[in-house]
Amino acid sequence: xxxxxxNAPKPILAVLDGMRxxxxxxxxxxxxxxxxxxxRKLRSEVGTFLELAYSPKLAAEVTLQPIRRFGFDxxxxxxxxxVVPDAMNQKVSFVEGxxxxxxxxxxxxxxxxxxxxxxxxxxxxxxxxIGRVKRELxxxxxxxxxxxxxxxxxxxMIAGRGTPDQAPARLFAYRHPSAFQELIDRLxxxxxxxxxxxxxxGAEAVQIFESFAGAIPKAFLEDWSLTxxxxxxxxxxxxxxxxxxxxxxxxxxxxxxxxxxATGANAVGIDWTVDPTEAFFxxxxxxxxxxxxxxNLDPLALVAGGEALGRGVKRxxxxxxxxxxxxxxxxxxxxxTPIENVERLVAMVRSGDELDNKG
Ligand code: CP3
Numbered sequence: 563x564x565x566x567x568x569n570a571p572k573p574i575l576a577v578l579d580g581m582r583x584x585x586x587x588x589x590x591x592x593x594x595x596x597x598x599x600x601x602r603k604l605r606s607e608v609g610t611f612l613e614l615a616y617s618p619k620l621a622a623e624v625t626l627q628p629i630r631r632f633g634f635d636x637x638x639x640x641x642x643x644x645v646v647p648d649a650m651n652q653k654v655s656f657v658e659g660x661x662x663x664x665x666x667x668x669x670x671x672x673x674x675x676x677x678x679x680x681x682x683x684x685x686x687x688x689x690x691x692i693g694r695v696k697r698e699l700x701x702x703x704x705x706x707x708x709x710x711x712x713x714x715x716x717x718x719m720i721a722g723r724g725t726p727d728q729a730p731a732r733l734f735a736y737r738h739p740s741a742f743q744e745l746i747d748r749l750x751x752x753x754x755x756x757x758x759x760x761x762x763x764g765a766e767a768v769q770i771f772e773s774f775a776g777a778i779p780k781a782f783l784e785d786w787s788l789t790x791x792x793x794x795x796x797x798x799x800x801x802x803x804x805x806x807x808x809x810x811x812x813x814x815x816x817x818x819x820x821x822x823x824a825t826g827a828n829a830v831g832i833d834w835t836v837d838p839t840e841a842f843f844x845x846x847x848x849x850x851x852x853x854x855x856x857x858n859l860d861p862l863a864l865v866a867g868g869e870a871l872g873r874g875v876k877r878x879x880x881x882x883x884x885x886x887x888x889x890x891x892x893x894x895x896x897x898x899t900p901i902e903n904v905e906r907l908v909a910m911v912r913s914g915d916e917l918d919n920k921g
Contacts, residue, residue: 574635574704577854577886578767578806578828585879586887587635588911589706590904591810591831592894593628594640597901600627611656612648615641616687622694629703631901632908635888636704636767637695639760641688643710643771646752647719649684651677666722666730670741680752682759689763696764707765709756711772711811712749712790719745728777735786750790754797761798767806769831770794773893776813787811788824795826808856812893822853832857834892838881852885858892859907865896867903875910 573587595601601624608614615621624640644662648654652675653665667673696705709715717731718724725731735742757768770791778786791809798805810831811821818830832838832855863874878889889911895904 572635572702572704572766574888575766575806577888578808580852580854580886582884582886585911585913586882586889588889588908589634589636589638590628590891590895591638593632593634594624594638595895596897597895597899597904598627598631599901600631611642612645612654615645618687618690618694621688621691622698625691625695626698629699632904633700633703634908635702636706637699638706638708638769639688639692639695639765641691641708643708643715644718645685645688646680646709646715646749646756649677649681649756650679650748650752651675651681652719661724662718664718664722667720667734667745670738670744673741673744676748678748680755682755685756685759689759692760692763692765704766705764707757707760707763707768709753709760709768709770711770711775711787711809712746712753712794713778713786714772714774715749716742716745717774717777728774732777732779735782746786746790750793750797753794757794757798758801761802761805767808767828769808769810770825770827772809772811772814774813775811776815778814780815783814783816784824787814788821791825791827799826808888810856818853818855829854829856829886829888831855831890832892834858834860836892838878839883854886854888855882856888856890858890861891861893861896861899864891864903864907865899867900867906871903871907872910875907879911 573583577583577587604620604624605614608620621640625637628634629637644654647664655663657663692705699705717728720734721730760768772787775787795807806828808829808831809821809825809827812833814821818832821830830853836858838858859874859878863870
């Protein structure tokens, strides 16, 4: 049973409220970024990634670029999950072609260098960006904010960079359990403050990226990931009862219903490893409303194009069946993705048909 709220005219917001829409609305994780030539051009004219993220005029422009080009149903704020450590006084930079670098937290003493609370004034330009984008968005397009989930952000803060399996963070959690908990607690509080400010600035929904859920041993999934996210969701709802929240816990191995129940999310992002037709997905026989789902085309099928793309899109469209569905990738769009494949994807999803015959 869907429970659409009449006051949600934007398709993505209606889906987040439980309504099934055909064809489904679409946006792509990491849509504001390097696969777009207009982004790369603007990026080359600005010194650092953070300078760009903290320049409202430019960040608004980058946020709007994929909307102008593809007419997506949501704009995602151009920023990064690592502005939170930056606003806690941990030095953050982005190295061209390599990724983020932070001053790593090797031991509990590292905390002494950090602020215990997030400095929202440092992030003020980001809130201004949201306001600017909001004023320029087409009517059907929703404004999405985001943050990283505490575990995913903590793993960068501890390792100082991306790591294949988050080994430094896991080791830190085992060696220094109370310091690890303290870090998670600080990130929970920081995320609540940060997301509240994003909503206040005009975000209509937010996504919490737990990109590294797959690196958490099952026994700790609750403590390191689900409970911290739940605390963020509960605190936000305590202040703003109707806020819409998407949780993307990549590789958690849990059913979306379980993720929704454990975190309180309105909708759950599904990564590209999961088969949407699998029964554990949603208990479709029950009479309770279906958890809205988002996903989950393999980003590499979008890079490949041709038949892989045509088949992949069909599989996603049919796989989510009658569930309230937001079409997305199963992780972020890759920089090498051809523009024409994205155009074709959008056309296929919007027409619900077989433009793939030529592939
Ligand atoms: O989705 C969007 O288009 C909005 C902007 C956005 C960025 N990062 C911009 C960015 C979002 C939502 C993120 C989230 C993010 N950042 C995540 C979670 C999502 C995911 O992909 O798992 C993570 C793990 C990060 C950390 C991060 N930031 C990495 C690993 C990198 C380098 C590699 C990469 O994917 O680009 C960044 C830098 C970054 N963040 C860039 C962009 C456009 C590229 C830097 C540049 O242009 O110089």
